[in-house]
Amino acid sequence: MRPLTADREARPAPNPPARREPLIRLKRRDGRRGAQRTWYRRPSLIAGAAGAVLLIGTGAVAWLSGWAADLAAEMGRSARQATVTAGFAIAHVNVVGRESTPRDELLAAIGVGRGDPILFFDVDEARAKIERISWVRAAAVRRMLPDTVLIELSERVPAARWQIDGQTLLIDREGKLLRGPDISAYQHLKRVVGPGAADKAGELFDLLAVEPQLFARVKDAVRVRGRRWDLAFDNGVIVMLPEEGADFAWRHLATLDREKGLLSKAIVAVDLRLPEKLVVKMLSDSVPQPPAAPAPPRKAGGKNA
CATH class of the missing domain: 3.40.50.11690 (Cell division protein FtsQ/DivIB)
Structure with a gap:
């Protein structure tokens, strides 16, 4: 009876080990072993670089923001002055319906003076402030170009x-x-x-x-x-x-x-x-x-x- 095991010569040769190929080949900086370690493998270098970029970016944004704000303010002043020069400046404030509302409170609520640019006068803000006066039930504020602000009051009645x-x-x-x-x-x-x-x-x-x-x-x-x-x-x-x-x-x-x-x-x-x-x-x-x-x-x- 022949043994169940095959002859040694008849056994198939084992498969050779699979070859592993790196996706990216990096050259050594010197001839020493292990010198192929690169910058993206060092967390301290990454953190330092990110911090430098962030610091530079923050400074640039701050500088640009301040410059932009100053520029916008200067452009706003120029625009306001241009409208005044063109004749759109407040010269009159006319009030309709005032009987008991204190005059000083009303002027303080409007917050404008002669010569202010009428095109930049905020009628909604003025109306809200006027309606906070205790005597005023409701108010309407309008610009009458080129130089007049019209205020219409509905007053409360003492009861x-x-x-x-x-x-x-x-x-x-x-x-x-x-x-x-x-x-x-x-x-x-x-x-x-x-x-x-x-x-x-x-x-x-x-x-x-x-x-x-x-x-x-x-x-x-x-x-x-x-x-x-x-x-x-x-x-x-x-x-x-x-x-x-x-x-x-x-x-x-x-x-x-x-x-x-x-x-x-x-x-x-x-x-x-x-x-x-x-x-x-x-x-x-x-x-x-x-x-x-x-x-x-x-x-x-x-x-x-």
């Missing part, structure tokens, strides 16, 4: 005096505080009193206006705990409105006054806070009555004297 923290201020129907005027010139306006009264004044006046004759007699309105109102009339009577259903209570009070002259009677207060019930406090309930005159003394002795 009431607001008493808060010991001082009296002027407000409009929206509760906007109107600064600057002498409050003594507005004594004819109704007064609202207390925290939160200014914000609710317009709402209250709309409610009371449905009965104009009765509303005309109201002098003061006091906001109570931020929920309801006490009204003081011209004859000193206090009317307490409810928190809810104040409109119905107000109309009911007007009907009673027209039909029975309720507010002309000798009363101190009318309490309308309870639904379907009217409580009237009479003047006699609050004013102490004089003591009764003493009875004349009897004569001594009587019949048997």
